[in-house]
Amino acid sequence: MSGRKSFLALLSASVATTAAPALAQDSDAEGATVRYGEPIVVVGEGLPETPATEAYDVTVLDREDLVATGSGRIEDALSNIAGFQQFRRSDSRSSNPSAQGVTLRALGGNASSRALILLDGVPMADPFFGYIPFSAIAPERLSSARVTRGGGSGPFGAGALAGTIELTSGGYGQLGGISGHALVNDRSETELSGTVGQKLGSGFVLVSGRWDHGKGFFTTPVDQRVPATARARYDSWSTQLRGVAPISETVELQFNGLIFDDNRTLRFDGADSSSKGQDASLRFVGRGDWAFDLLGYVQSRNFTNIVISSxxxxxxxxxxxxxxxxxxxxxELRPPVGDMHTLRLGVDYRMSDGELFEDAISAFSGAVTQRRNAGGTTTDLGFFVEDDLSLGALTLTAGARADRYAINDGFYIARNAAGTIVEENRFADRSGWQGSFRGGAVFDIGEIAQLRAAAYTGLRLPTLNELYRGFTVFPVVTLANADLENEKLEGYEAGIDLTPGEGVTLSLTAFDNRVKNAVANVTLAPNLRERQNIDAIRAKGVELAAGIDRGIVSLKGSLAYTDAKARDAGADFDGNRPAQTPKWVAGATLALTPADGWLLATTLRHVGKQFEDDLQENIMPSATTVDAYAKLPLSHGISLMLRGENLTDENIVTRNQGGSIDYGAPRTGWIGIGFDL
Structure with missing residues (x-):
């Protein structure tokens, strides 16, 4: 513990030292330091969007959208974007962490993420599994989320197969000096969150923490419970240190440090899992004529899980x-090439290294029967270029990237209880180059409409988990596959954005996306599956979004219809909808702000029928839920907070394995205090 404290102290001192030149300067009301007549404005974000953004299907969630949810979870807020999908319907309190893969546009099928999630520019996917540690991402720490559905070929584009979700942390103006909340629900579960901020001249430091603790609910239906059935207990905390400081009039330094620990119990006593991590990143952002974004990060993660016989x-x-x-x-570098062009040049790199240690145990004697060790390394080095050309009402954009990928040092070793090797596999190294591109056009029709079209390809490497780690969700065993190939996306879309009146927006997008060599859990026998590359998953559909923002009333809604099919000539599942993939997803949030500091919101959400498996033998029925959120100011920065989850107490089936059912969160009410001092 002393080492961790010393590390954080050193980082704080580093940020403070960097900001020191600004400490002696005078500050205006907004905190911008005046130096030689020019203000230094600390943004705390990456470089601004380019014109290329408007060519794609992009939705932005602001801070109000992120915090005004019934559950207080980031995955709940992102679910307001139709097309956002986790592997299972459970949130991060009642699912196994390794099942928290994210995709967009119904390109599902397994638990690894096909969508790229960035927090302040850093990929958040677990290096071994590819899941997203949602419990470590507190929505109250964020200022916005930008969701781009469809492939991309910019920075870290090798992970943006189904799209990109860019999360941006809040700054001092939104989180400092002291803010947070404390809530309790009707099961006596608690949620505590707080942030302390300090200005450092024109920079700032923020320290945030969150702790979620509860006995959970029974995911198992009453008629399937046994004496060993347990509630979905959870206990998770995360701490984030963020510092931003100017180092010149156009360049700022950003530091992020994140530590988290998440513990859960699922279905049976003793079925415990844990997910923990320590992340750190350093970022330099230049906003001068030669704009640039230089980022480096390191992540240390771990996962444990105990499987209980059913x-x-x-x-x-x-x-x-x-x-x-x-x-x-x-x-990333953006050189000055004239007002008509926005040019981006860059390189990115990601290395994932990990291994598993697991023990097979006899259900009868409790003795260890086999000890297994497996792992490897994947790397991706990408070079990208993109140019946006503005020609009056018409904007053209084109980008390309080349990825040098490698899968190295893969192995699997099994030993018996005495330590003797009974199986050993060393897998051949693989590497290669793969290119991808994206391009599009946007045409403005006055102030009322905008037409857009885009086409793209994308790349995703199989995760170490998919390559080398099998898993069991009793009674079904899913085998790993060290021969998995890269997934490749080919897609195109067209859409129209309308602004028919003040505060009114409409958006319609039609798309056709195909993932070749899609990794799926393929059924081999009634209780046996294997990860395999299938020919393709093809998803065609439409996405509709609408919004009204008039005075104290705001209404935002979205709907997605996707006709998705798994294709593999001769396979039993050929032509079936991919596992875990609904045809229809829709949601709408009505919010009222009757006075300063007030916020009342209710969300209606519908998820269509899904299948648990590739053969469509196990159905998870559609589910419609209603959530609510209220923040009512009391006095001096103190507010009363009320939240409601699943107010109609809908039975949300999250797993159906041959009639063995798990449910999502039941009706839950929260009450507490929020503060912003």
């Missing part, structure tokens, strides 16, 4: 240690 209710597998490391960075 018949004898004793441990049968102890995934006791899964250490992994993520290392990477990017450099």
């Amino acid at each position: 018949t004898r209710f004793t441990p049968v597998l102890d995934q006791r240690n899964t250490p992994s490391t993520g290392l990477g960075g990017k450099f």
Whole structure:
């Protein structure tokens, strides 16, 4: 613990030292330091959007959208974007962390993320599994989320197969000096969150923390419970240190440090899992004529999981240690090439290294029968270029990237209880180059309409988890596959954005996306599956978004219809909808701000029928839920907070394996105090 404190102290001192030249300067009301007659404005974000953004299907969630949810979870807020999908319908309190993969546009099928999620420019996917540690991402720390559905070929584009979700942390003006909340629900579960901020001249430092703790609810239906059935207990905390400081009139330094620990119990006593991590990143952003973004990061993650027999209710597998490391960075340069062009040049790198240690256990004797160790390394080095050309009402954009990928040092070793090797596999190294592109056009029709069209390709490497780690969700065993190939996306879309009146927006997008060599969990026998590359997953559909913002009333809604099919000639599942993939997803949020500091919101959400498996034998029915949020000012920065989840108490089926059912969160009410001092 002393080492961690010393590390954080050193980082704080570093940020403070960097900001020191500004400490002696005078500040205006907004905190901008005046030096030689020119203000230094600390933004705390990356470079601004380019004209290319408007060519794609982009939705931006502001801070109000992110915090005004019934659950207080970031994945709940992102679910307001029709087309956003986790592998399962459960949130990060009642699912296994390794199932928290994210995709967009119904390109699902397994638990790894096909969408790229960035927090202040850093990829958040776990280096070994590819899941997103949602419990570590507190929505109250964020200022916005920008969701781009469809492929991309900019920075870290090798992970943006189905789209990109860019999360941006809030600055001092939104979070400092002291803010937070404390809530309790009707099951006596608690949620505590707080931020302390300090200005450093024209820079700032923010320290934030969040702790979620609860006994959870029974995911198992009453008629399927046994004495060993347990509530979905959870206990998670995260701490973030963020510092931003100017180092010149046009260049600022940003530091992020994130530490988190998440512990859960699912379905049976003893079925415990944990996910923990320590992340750090350093970023230099230049906003002069030669704008640039230089980022470096390191991630240390770990995962554990105990599998309990569904018949004898004793441990049968102890995934006791899964250490992994993520290392990477990017450099993007925007040279001055004239008012008509916005040129981006850059390079990015990501390395994922990890291994698993697990013990197979006899359900009868409790003795270890086999000890397994597997792992490897994947790397991706990408070079990208993109240019936007503005020709009056018409904007053209085109970009390309070349990725040098490698899958190295893969192995699997199994030993018996005495330590003797019973199986050993060393897998051949693989590497190669793969190109991808994106391009589009935007045409403004006065102030009322905008036409857009785009086409793109994309790349995703299989994760270490998919390559080397099998798993069991009793009674089904899913095998790993070290021969998995890269997934490749080909897609195009066209849309129209309308502004028919003040505060009124409408958007319609039609798309056709195909993932070749899609990784899916393919059924081999009634209780046996294997990860395999299938020919393709093709998703065609439409996305509709609408918004009204008039005075104290705001209404935002979205709807997605996707006709998705898994294709593999001769396979039993050929032509079926991919597992875990609904045809219809829709949602709408009505918000009222009757006075300063007030916020009342209610959200209606519908998710269509899904299938648990590739053969469409196990159905998860559609679910419609209603959530609510209220913030009512009391006095002197103190507010009363009320939240409601699933107010109609809908039975949300999150798993159906041959009639063995899991449910999502039941009706839950929260009450507490918020403060902003």
